[in-house]
Amino acid sequence: MNINDLINEFVETKALKEGFAEQIKSCNEKLARIEADIMEQMANAGISKAASDRASCTMRQVTHPAIDDWDAFYKHVASTGEFELLHKRLSSAAFKERWEAGEVVPGTSSSSVWELSVVRRK
Secondary structure: OOOOHHHHHHHHHHHHHHHEEEEEEHHHHHHHHHHHHHHHHHHOOOOOOEOOOOOOOEEOOOOOOOOOOOOHHHHHHHHHHHHHHHOOOOOHHHHHHHHHHOOOOOOOOOOOOOOOOOOOOO
């Protein structure tokens, strides 16, 4: 394939992917509505387990973390060393900002990768 054909195939495949993304979004919205309906019916019936001939489901309460005071949280992590509470990932934007300002962030390095930007013509 020549470059023209490859670019055109890229655009066609990306359009196909975007169509799938719209379908996936629609399916996710439908699943969320159905899930809410199932949970409402289970709660109204006072049950935490239900089944059909194709699947079974269990409703349970789970705890998810939330930060109410970032300053207090960071102070706690710094003073206790409980860094496992954080995800191990650099902020690309903050790192790039420091890198471009000539600052060195200890324990880090950078690497360059090539990226392709494709803009469709209308």
